[in-house]
Amino acid sequence: MSTTSRPVSATPEQVWSVLADGWLYALWVVGAARMRGVDEGWPAVGSRLHHSVGTWPLLIDDTTEVLEVEENRRLLLLARGWPAGQAHVEITVEPRGTDTVMTIVEQATAGPGALIPKAIQDPQLHLRNIEALRRLALLVEGRTR
Template identity: 60%
Template structure:
């Protein structure tokens, strides 16, 4: 799994509030371009975000499903972006004084992405998730 960490100048609950608002997903997830629907029980296990990936006019409609959730602490999802495949993403939040250490781990689990050797898969995932955590921090640190 590719692993990135960032210290966010917000509490775990403030970071969680961003993760728990499914409509914000394309603002912080690199590659997600728009939301079509958010299940009412997001981010409970089994809930889905219905999103699109890519750039207009080449958009692919797909979903992300919650596999595990511990409010204020952990969110594990399966993100789909076919025909590219599926990835599991784990976000962990841990208080560090008045701030939060956010760890994101991601790896391909099915599809063509899984055929790429792990060292080659990890490089673009790491780059992408540096920006993903940057965006998540910007939102969490500026939310009222």
């Protein structure tokens, strides 16, 4: 299980406003190439993002589904990218002074990705999520200016 955190100069509500806009997903999630649709009610439990992963012309259409949600605090997602597999991705948002700490905890749960030993998988996920949180922070801070 890979855990990556980053502070952002914003309130939890400001971070949540970006997370709650499913159309922004492909702007901050590394590997997501485009959005094809966002279920009404996102990010309610059971709602899905319809996205494509990869690089054109090798794109795979798949979905990410909300498994659990605590508004302004936590999202647990089932991210799919078959044939690579799927993962549980937990995003938490915690106030810390005048900033907010954003954390992504990710673990491959099915498919070929789940067969990769944790000692190899976790550093790769961590590096990807460093960039994802950097992109998310840019979106959040750009909206708050």
